[in-house]
Amino acid sequence: MDLRQLEYFVAVAEERNFTRAAARVHISQSGVSAQIRQLERELGAELFDRSARTATLTVAGQAALDHARSALAAARAVGQAVGEVTGLLRGRLRVGMVIGCTVAPLFDALAAFHRAHPGVELSLQEDGSDRLVAAVRAGTLDLALVGTAHATPEGLAGLTVVSERLVVAVPADHPLARARRVTLRDLIRHPIVCLPPGTGLRTLLDDVCTAQRLQPTIALQASAADAVADLAARGLGVAVLSASMAASHRERLTARVIEDVRAPALLALVWREPHGPAVRAALAHSHRAFGREAGGAGGADTPHGAKPADADRG
Structure with a gap:
């Protein structure tokens, strides 16, 4: 087995759908299915029950899921550790944002991050806030811009960028x-x-x-x-x-x-602690883009350049 197969397996398990998982990992559905079948052959057990419209984990799949997540996290940690020693960031930064969001400072932050760290692959996905928060908690997203009724969702760190009545x-x-x-x-x-x-x-x-x-x-x-x-x-x-x-x-x-x-209704960047150098660098660019000092918690004023009217607080 390889890390790519584990990534696809985790994506299908969390999305509970092969089509959505394929969109998330940016390959065709047939490609995801083929890799999952190959992984099942290597393990000698089916990981998903495909008899219904929803892809449901079998007992074997449930047993494998946490270990697959740990393996992916360990692989990311290897890249982050080497990056911290060499000063060159590599790997991948996975960012989420609420559907319909056009908050320009976030895009400015991502552009600045890409210029500073071209060796890091950026990915961006849209979804509802509840699913984005769940993905950050699960470690399948590194950072997400979400609408929330609370300053920081439980178990995550956050930066409030918009707070309104x-x-x-x-x-x-x-x-x-x-x-x-x-x-x-x-x-x-x-x-x-x-x-x-x-x-x-x-x-x-x-x-x-x-x-x-x-x-x-x-x-x-x-x-x-x-x-x-x-x-x-x-x-x-x-x-x-x-x-x-x-x-x-x-x-x-x-x-x-x-x-x-x-x-207030809030728009916030959220992430897990502890986080690696790529997330740390992205947050530094985000703080600058939203006009706040690094480490600030965010207040009631709309940050310079933010256009929350164009975001759905999804």
């Missing part, structure tokens, strides 16, 4: 646009258009409703903030967005802060 966005003739004050209880009297479960902003909305024992009516869901705003502008529901998301649609929608929701 939750708002309701409605057409100018909507009753909430003319209200003197909008509360969460006012909001839930109307059908809501928002991001789907698993996104940071939706988690925040669900948490604050649960805390007040309120049951919102989610009329429509969309995975991008622009789609949420478009649906609300057409009168299909009341949009729940962050302040900057709503601001980019001010010509069509009136944004009102939800007064009794004090917890």
Whole structure:
């Protein structure tokens, strides 16, 4: 067996789907399947139950998964150790970001990192925040830009790059646009258009409703903030967005802060500790790109150059 086979095996195990795993490792599905079959022949046991649409680990696959992850981590550690001695970074930096994200400072940071460390292969994948956080925890991503309802997801280190209030966005003739004050209880009297479960902003909305024992009516869901705003502008529901998301649609929608929701919607870079030299270098470039000193935790102000309105906080 080789490390490539183990990488494909871990990808399929975590994605539970050969097609998604192939997209993640950037080869064809047939290539992933062939390598997994070869690994199974070498081990003398099937690793996946392929009888259903979802690729489920067999007992043998479950026994192999942790060891495969450890082997991949050990291989990365070898490259990192040599890189620290020679001063030349090599290997791979795997970055994730929320779907629909165009936060320019992240792209600036990656470009600067690539110029400084051309020997490191960069990969970038989009997904929902909950899946990205899980991938960072599992070690299949090194760094991810995620939307979150908490400053740092449990078990990870983080840098908050955007922190904003939750708002309701409605057409100018909507009753909430003319209200003197909008509360969460006012909001839930109307059908809501928002991001789907698993996104940071939706988690925040669900948490604050649960805390007040309120049951919102989610009329429509969309995975991008622009789609949420478009649906609300057409009168299909009341949009729940962050302040900057709503601001980019001010010509069509009136944004009102939800007064009794004090917890902010956050956009954060997250990573595991301890981390290697590639992640450390990427974080240094990220701190500079987002206009913060290295080691800062992030505050309530939008960092210079960030365009959170274009991110879905997914």
